[in-house]
Amino acid sequence: MSLAEMMSDAGAWANLALRWLHLTAGIAWIGSSFYFMWLDSHLKPPGQAREDMASGSVAGELWSVHSGGFYHQMKFMVAPAGMPEELHWFKWEAYTTWISGFLLLALIFYLGADINLVDKAKLDLAPWQAVAIGLGSLVAGWLVYDGLCRSPVGQNLRLFGVVWFLLLTAAAYGLTRIFSDLGAFMHVGAIIGTVMVANVFLIIIPNQRKVVAQILAGQAPDPSLGKQAKQRSVHNNYMTLPVLFIMISNHYPMIFAAPLNWLWLAALGVAGWTIRHFFNLKNAGRMHPEVLALGAFVFIGVALANEGFRPKVAAAPVPAYAEVRTLVDRHCVMCHAAHPTHAGIAAAPNGAMFDTAQGLKARADKIYERAVATHSMPLGNETGMTDAERARLGAWIKAGAPTDGAAP
Known part of the structure; x- marks a missing residue:
């Protein structure tokens, strides 16, 4: 490795x-x-006389049941008269x-x-x-x-x-x-x-x-x-x-x-x-x-x-796979490939690899969402992908992403 x-x-x-x-x-x-x-919203006035209640320091109490046990919670107006030995923070x-x-x-x-x-x-x-x-x-x-x-x-x-x-x-x-x-x-x-x-x-x-x-x-x-x-x-x-x-x-x-x-x-x-x-x-x-x-x-x-x-996707004729291949190679495979060449990218993000026809076709819907519908890829559009290129890529995907017998 x-x-x-x-x-x-x-x-x-x-x-x-x-x-x-x-x-x-x-x-x-x-x-x-x-x-x-x-x-806090379920606390009720104390139902029994007790020293804390008599002093007016108890703001409310609640009885609850969970996991087969009964719990009794009390909230003090400011704090109890004395601190317990253990206090959870x-x-x-x-x-x-x-x-x-x-x-x-x-x-x-x-x-x-x-x-x-x-x-x-x-x-x-x-x-x-x-x-x-x-x-x-x-x-x-x-x-x-x-x-x-x-x-x-x-x-x-x-x-x-x-x-x-x-x-x-x-x-x-x-x-x-x-x-x-x-x-x-x-x-x-x-x-x-x-x-x-x-x-x-x-x-x-x-x-x-x-x-x-x-x-x-x-x-x-x-x-x-x-x-x-x-x-x-x-x-x-x-x-x-x-x-x-x-x-x-x-x-x-x-x-x-x-x-x-x-x-x-x-x-x-x-x-x-x-x-x-x-x-x-x-x-x-x-x-x-x-x-x-x-x-x-x-x-x-x-x-x-x-x-x-949303950005409007312009109408475009369906390009041949060879044109799509050139487009994807220019804008995508520096990151999305078995061996990325982009600085700082050692492996294809999310395992998405577009350097083969099979990999490109398998992710066509996601490519449409990121590169055509939202323009969120390439990141920062660092490769300068044009609206016309996005439209052609979108037309190819909408047509079923045909690969025309391209090698997998």
């Missing part, structure tokens, strides 16, 4: 490990966020999600910046410049968000939500003018994910530690610390579904590679927010199906509008 092949295998395994870890940790983090929002789920996600971002978009992040048709950036802008966007996102939370706007959840949504939409618009389409999407997701984990690391956990320290010192805990932590926790809960969409958006080039991709991303973020809001209201005993209907309306609206704004 050559060194290039070994490096490719190592990169693929690293990618798999990080994706798996990121997914697993994300499920744990989001699951706990959803559970505690549900728990929900933090490592968040930290592991962000660390694995950042490493994945670095592996794909920073180490491979010249291929996956830079789009010279938009800005002719050096890889280090693109990486610096990407990292700067993460820092700027947190500083803007944190400043907004500490301003008077942060005291009004609805107003804050509107302003933060508009700022994220502006970030999406700007980043799609700088980076490759997918690189821009992933950085919007990374901005939101960084904000969420910074909320845990810099606000929620430190505030909880301060409350614990105050109780252990025999002091009355500061209720503003819990209020601030709760504010950030609620924000995190509403940001989860938009982040999840961005995580899977690479599978949908009709969104990330569309002419108005920033707008579709913003609209689908609204759809995700409405779904989360519907279930938060439902958990609190308030049924508002119109909220869910709004999310469905937005989703359907995006689907219909997106179709209308």
Whole structure:
């Protein structure tokens, strides 16, 4: 095995490990966020007299059953009178999600910046410049968000939500003018994910530690610390579904590679927010199906509008396979071949190899989606594929991708 092949295998395994870890940790983090929002909405006034209840410190309690056992949860207004010997902190789920996600971002978009992040048709950036802008966007996102939370706007959840949504939409618009389409999407997701984990690391956990320290010192805990932590926790809960969409958006080039991709991303973020809001209201005993209907309306609206704004595929005569072969060799096989020649590509992405008639025909539908319908390939159109070439390639695929007896 050559060194290039070994490096490719190592990169693929690293990618798999990080994706798996990121997914697993994300499920744990989001699951706990959803559970505690549900728990808060289901707490009832204590049904039995007890010392904590008498002192007015118990905000509510809940009895539940799961896996054959009964559970009794209580929430205190600020904190209990004394600390238990063991106290579980929900933090490592968040930290592991962000660390694995950042490493994945670095592996794909920073180490491979010249291929996956830079789009010279938009800005002719050096890889280090693109990486610096990407990292700067993460820092700027947190500083803007944190400043907004500490301003008077942060005291009004609805107003804050509107302003933060508009700022994220502006970030999406700007980043799609700088980076490759997918690189821009992933950085919007990374901005939101960084904000969420910074909320845990810099606000929620430190505030909880301060409350614990105050109780252990025999002091009355500061209720503003819990209020601030709760504010950030609620924000995190509403940001989860938009982040999840961005995580899977690479599978949908009709969104990330569309002419108005920033707008579709913003609209689908609204759809995700409405779904989360519907279930938060439902958990609190308030049924508002119109909220869910709004999310469905937005989703359907995006689907219909997106179709209308897709690049139009010009009519073209069906070319012979020999012409298609020349076209694909010029624009595709430097990456999609048994032995790629593109710098930084050691193996064909996703195992898609177009250097044979059989391989080309087998992936014809995907080629149409990426190179004809959405123009998302070649990446950054670095080979200068023309609309006329895309039209001829599309006509050949629509005709059934005939190979005319070409060698497999």
